[in-house]
Structure formats: structure tokens, C-alpha cells
Amino acid sequence: MDLETKSSKRIQEQPVPALYSVCWSQRNKKQSTRSVPGKATHPPRLLLGPQAPGPPLPTPGPAGVTAPTSAPDIERLLGAFCSQQGAVVEAARRLLTDERAPHRQKLLADLIHNLSENILAEDKDDDKKWFEGLESRFKNKSSYLRHSCESRMRGYMREVSGFIPNVHPAARDAYKGIIDLMADKLKSVKYNGCYFDRREKEEAARLCTAEGWFSCQGPFDRDDCPCKHSINPYSNRESRILFSTWNLDHIIEKKRAVVPELAEAVKTRDGREVNWEYFYQLLFTLDNLKLVHIACHKKTNHNLSCDKTRIYRKRKQTYEIS
Incomplete structure (x- = not known):
């Protein structure tokens, strides 16, 4: 069994999905406030890892990963990432700690990198890490x-x-x-x-x-x-x-x-x-x-x-x- 397969199996065995559960749970909280009495509300779900309890999902693809099925699905996933950026980054870091498959390491590392941003910060005091390795004369x-x-x-x-x-x-x-x-x-x-x-x-x-x-x-x-x-x-x-x-x-x-x-x-x-x-x-x-x-x-x-x-x-x- 290669690293990729072992990694997929290990992630699937986890009781709670680390990444998507963060996005889904937060979205579920928002939608539940708008639900109609007596009628169940199921937010759209897109898994990056194992399946969590909830409504029926599309058929899983390779390695047990359920892929987005349409453009709106992807749009909702991106929205979840943006709205819960800090929680997603923390979950990705936890997964990366034990990850051994190179491909998944790359995906998680890229996700962390792309979400660990402080774009609006301009001055050195607001984003000191950005200035590491630069001459002290640069203040923004x-x-x-x-x-x-x-x-x-x-x-x-x-x-x-x-x-x-x-x-x-x-x-x-x-x-x-x-x-x-x-x-x-x-x-x-x-x-x-x-x-x-x-x-x-x-x-x-x-x-x-x-x-x-x-x-x-x-x-x-x-x-x-x-x-x-x-x-x-x-x-x-x-x-x-x-x-x-x-x-x-x-x-x-x-x-x-x-x-x-x-x-x-x-x-x-x-x-x-x-x-x-x-x-x-x-x-x-x-x-x-x-x-x-x-x-x-x-x-x-x-x-x-x-x-x-x-x-x-x-x-x-x-x-x-x-």
C-alpha cells in the first residue's frame, strides 16, 4: 500500500473531518436561523476529507474525496473558506502535522499559504513577519x-x-x-x-x-x-x-x-x-x-x-x- 492510499485510509477513519467540518458547521449555523419550522434544512456540503454526519452526498471519487459537482458548489466552498479563514488554516495545519503523502502535503501547504495572508496590513507594526529579512529602513x-x-x-x-x-x-x-x-x-x-x-x-x-x-x-x-x-x-x-x-x-x-x-x-x-x-x-x-x-x-x-x-x-x- 503506497503513501497516498495509506494517507487516504487514515483520513477516512477519522471521526470528524478536519477541514470541511469547520466550513459546514459554520454555514449550518447561519442557515439554521432561516429554517422553516418543521422542515429540515440541509446546507450544501463539499468534502475535502472523510464524510461527516449529514444529508446524502454525491458519490465519492478516488481516495474517498467527494468533489464539487457544479460551479455553484465550488463557489459555496470558496465562500466558506473565506468566511472561516482562520479556522480552516488551523484545521489544515493539524492535518499537515501527520500527513505523509507528498501530494496531500503539497495541497495542504498551498492551502495554508494562500489563506495565511494579511493583505490589508501596510505598516511594519501590523505585519512584522512580512518584513523578516528586509532592511530596517522599510517601514511599510x-x-x-x-x-x-x-x-x-x-x-x-x-x-x-x-x-x-x-x-x-x-x-x-x-x-x-x-x-x-x-x-x-x-x-x-x-x-x-x-x-x-x-x-x-x-x-x-x-x-x-x-x-x-x-x-x-x-x-x-x-x-x-x-x-x-x-x-x-x-x-x-x-x-x-x-x-x-x-x-x-x-x-x-x-x-x-x-x-x-x-x-x-x-x-x-x-x-x-x-x-x-x-x-x-x-x-x-x-x-x-x-x-x-x-x-x-x-x-x-x-x-x-x-x-x-x-x-x-x-x-x-x-x-x-x-
Whole structure:
């Protein structure tokens, strides 16, 4: 008998279901207050473990687990989880203590992780565990997430500066001049830290909801995420750490396309003015950046190039008055 089977048998032998009984009993209390005299009221039941005393249930599936039978069932189960979050987490922790089957361990651990959240807390005093491992200068969650985004932008700027040795010697001064213009622009917008800051008032300027939920925008060659990845780094410490693995992916690649094209534009400008703001947009703004889960980050060659019509500024035409 393998671990999964033993685990299922052990859970089925328990007299009281640890997880669902919490949700069901609380829901039963609420519904009993609305029951009609003389008529039994049976709330919908969805088991995660063994069957508890109550009304008839759907036929159990593999390992004795009764699965939700419809969308409303799942919706009710989710509602129960949310309304009795603390009790469900405690029950899951008790089950996890004796659990040996890897698959069930994973399910329980994920459940505990997803429900052990303090999303609305913002200040360090309200969620000290979230700040474990961070520098003491960070006093609230938004300031750290803003700093995290700023650090990425600074990293991109370092890569642009690091390309100087590859620029033609005759064009290096002009290239450095453009770097200075970009740096000033970045400073003026505070390194676009607003992208990760849930307190940003302008909704279009941030990549998350007001509660801090981020959604994967999908690979560079898709309009959306096929797996519907999402994360809230404001919720708990583990999510904060995992969010660091998400990428701000350049659709037109930074190293393969944008930076080399900028260097070439400076070299061959021949009196023309390089449209540095176009390159700035490609390097540091959402015009060319997508937030993606690590599984959606394709490191293959994107085979995309800069718009040749936007590399140089259009010259102003002058007309002589005769």
C-alpha cells in the first residue's frame, strides 16, 4: 500500500473531518436561523476529507474525496473558506502535522499559504513577519515594493551604461550624453516605482490592483497569460519572495535589439538627432515591458526589432518667404 492510499485510509477513519467540518458547521449555523419550522434544512456540503454526519452526498471519487459537482458548489466552498479563514488554516495545519503523502502535503501547504495572508496590513507594526529579512529602513510594504521596481530600472540603466565599451569610439561621447538624458528622465519619474506601488492613485500607472494583486501579462508573443498566473506580494512573506522571480520582460529585447540599435543609431547619425526618448520608452516603460510569471518568460530570441522610422527625430522643415 503506497503513501497516498495509506494517507487516504487514515483520513477516512477519522471521526470528524478536519477541514470541511469547520466550513459546514459554520454555514449550518447561519442557515439554521432561516429554517422553516418543521422542515429540515440541509446546507450544501463539499468534502475535502472523510464524510461527516449529514444529508446524502454525491458519490465519492478516488481516495474517498467527494468533489464539487457544479460551479455553484465550488463557489459555496470558496465562500466558506473565506468566511472561516482562520479556522480552516488551523484545521489544515493539524492535518499537515501527520500527513505523509507528498501530494496531500503539497495541497495542504498551498492551502495554508494562500489563506495565511494579511493583505490589508501596510505598516511594519501590523505585519512584522512580512518584513523578516528586509532592511530596517522599510517601514511599510508599498515602500519596499516601490524600491523593488526602482531597483529593476536602475539595473536596466546599468546595462545600457555597460555597453559603452562596445560603442564606436567616435560615438561614445554622444552615447554617454544620451545616457545622461535617460538618467535624468528616470529620476524625474522616480524610476517608475509606481508600477509596483498599490498606493499609486493613478490606476493606469500601476500594474496591480488597489489590494496589490498582480496578473501575469503572458509571454511576449501572446496577448494574455494562458495559465492565468497571479500573485499578491503584499499578502505574506513567501509571496513577497516569490514575486522577485517574476520578470519585467522587454518585448523588443533589451540586450539583443534595443541597446545595440541605440549604439548604432549614435554611430551613424550623420548630423541627425537620435530620438532618445523612443529608446527610453523601450527600455523603461510599459510601452515595451510586460510583467510575466517565470514560466511565461521565454528566453528564446524574440526576433523583434526597433521601429526604423522612430530612431531619429524628424527634421523641422523651414520655408523661405519670397
